[in-house]
Amino acid sequence: MHAWLCENPVGIQALRWTEMPTPEPAPGQVRIAVHAASLNFPDLLTVQNKYQIKPPLPFVPGSEFSGVVEAVGDGVSHLKVNDRVATIGVSGGFATHACVAAAAVIPLPQGFDLDDAAAFAFTYGTSHHALIDRAGLQRGQTVLVLGAAGGVGSAAVQIAKAAGARVIAAASSDEKCAFCRGLGADASIDTSRENLREALKSITDGKGPDVIYDPVGGDLAEAAFRSIAWRGRYLVVGFAAGPIPALPWNLALLKGASLVGVFWGDFVRREPKAFSKSLAELFDWYARGLVKPAIDSRRAMSALLDAYERMASRQVRGKLLLSNGA
Ligand SMILES: NC(=O)c1ccc[n+]([C@@H]2O[C@H](COP(=O)([O-])OP(=O)(O)OC[C@H]3O[C@@H](n4cnc5c(N)ncnc54)[C@H](OP(=O)(O)O)[C@@H]3O)[C@@H](O)[C@H]2O)c1
Numbered sequence: 501m502h503a504w505l506c507e508n509p510v511g512i513q514a515l516r517w518t519e520m521p522t523p524e525p526a527p528g529q530v531r532i533a534v535h536a537a538s539l540n541f542p543d544l545l546t547v548q549n550k551y552q553i554k555p556p557l558p559f560v561p562g563s564e565f566s567g568v569v570e571a572v573g574d575g576v577s578h579l580k581v582n583d584r585v586a587t588i589g590v591s592g593g594f595a596t597h598a599c600v601a602a603a604a605v606i607p608l609p610q611g612f613d614l615d616d617a618a619a620f621a622f623t624y625g626t627s628h629h630a631l632i633d634r635a636g637l638q639r640g641q642t643v644l645v646l647g648a649a650g651g652v653g654s655a656a657v658q659i660a661k662a663a664g665a666r667v668i669a670a671a672s673s674d675e676k677c678a679f680c681r682g683l684g685a686d687a688s689i690d691t692s693r694e695n696l697r698e699a700l701k702s703i704t705d706g707k708g709p710d711v712i713y714d715p716v717g718g719d720l721a722e723a724a725f726r727s728i729a730w731r732g733r734y735l736v737v738g739f740a741a742g743p744i745p746a747l748p749w750n751l752a753l754l755k756g757a758s759l760v761g762v763f764w765g766d767f768v769r770r771e772p773k774a775f776s777k778s779l780a781e782l783f784d785w786y787a788r789g790l791v792k793p794a795i796d797s798r799r800a801m802s803a804l805l806d807a808y809e810r811m812a813s814r815q816v817r818g819k820l821l822l823s824n825g826a
């Protein structure tokens with residue numbers, strides 16, 4: 501097998517595409533022939549030693565991938581050879597093969613495309629948990645999605661539309677805004693040239709968005725919170741811009757608004773039944789054509805470094821796929 505090996509987490513330049521022996525699954529594991537993996541922002545942070553979870557060295561990065569079960573370890577009863585599956589974790593996916601805990605493997609419904617499956621659970625799971633569970637989004641409410649052209653942002657746009665909300669997408673270029681409107685956003689704000697507060701005032705007739713989905717942080721966060729509607733919910737999803745914003749607490753008081761944390765990984769670990777329910781609804785929406793990952797581009801698995809560069813330079817629209825062909 502081949503895998504991208506991280507022996508020293510100092511950045512993407514230190515990763516090596518390496519040949520290694522194909523492992524046998526340990527008890528409780530399965531071996532998956534990886535069909536495709538997608539790039540999530542935490543994959544970028546992990547190889548720079550900046551993510552909250554630090555895998556022991558050396559490790560193979562790649563938190564989300566799809567494939568076919570090739571071998572089953574002792575004690576695994578719910579999976580068998582040739583099952584089509586997806587999996588989410590912290591590592592292992594940027595490879596041709598991976599052994600993973602069977603408990604972390606998601607059997608795919610019939611008809612679920614394997615490319616889509618490599619780019620689904622992480623982003624759609626996060627955005628569904630955030631908007632539906634944490635924010636209690638209701639039909640007819642207005643949602644502002646910051647970083648709307650990115651991975652979790654593009655999923656949030658589709659999920660909010662599927663839930664019957666009105667969606668305002670904010671992104672940093674005209675092209676990204678057009679992409680978001682193509683995903684179903686009702687309005688867009690190009691944050692590179694428009695004033696966010698003024699634009700929101702005009703689009704919402706001065707009322708402001710009921711829910712704000714923020715995977716970006718940085719400078720726009722306070723301006724966005726100042727625009728939130730009465731009883732609004734501000735979802736803290738991530739800090740792709742780098743700086744972690746600070747908020748004057750009086751703003752929450754003045755709007756009767758809530759700052760709501762979203763930590764999908766812990767939600768999956770702590771509330772497995774709620775996670776299964778969320779995933780079942782997403783699979784149903786996928787089958788009905790309400791949600792589908794927007795694939796920015798596909799590359800061979802061996803071209804991972806190009807994909808990392810594209811994400812780090814803020815060019816991605818939707819999801820980047822690394823594929824083992826076939
Ligand atoms: N809380 C959770 O459970 C959870 C789960 C998954 C992901 N996340 C977090 O969500 C964030 C987004 O993840 P993602 O996979 O969607 O990433 P992504 O596809 O790269 O999207 C990130 C977006 O952030 C914006 N951005 C602003 N400044 C940036 C900068 N300096 N570098 C890169 N992007 C910048 C970009 O949009 P514009 O160019 O339009 O500004 C970009 O589209 C990450 O912080 C990730 O850790 C959190």
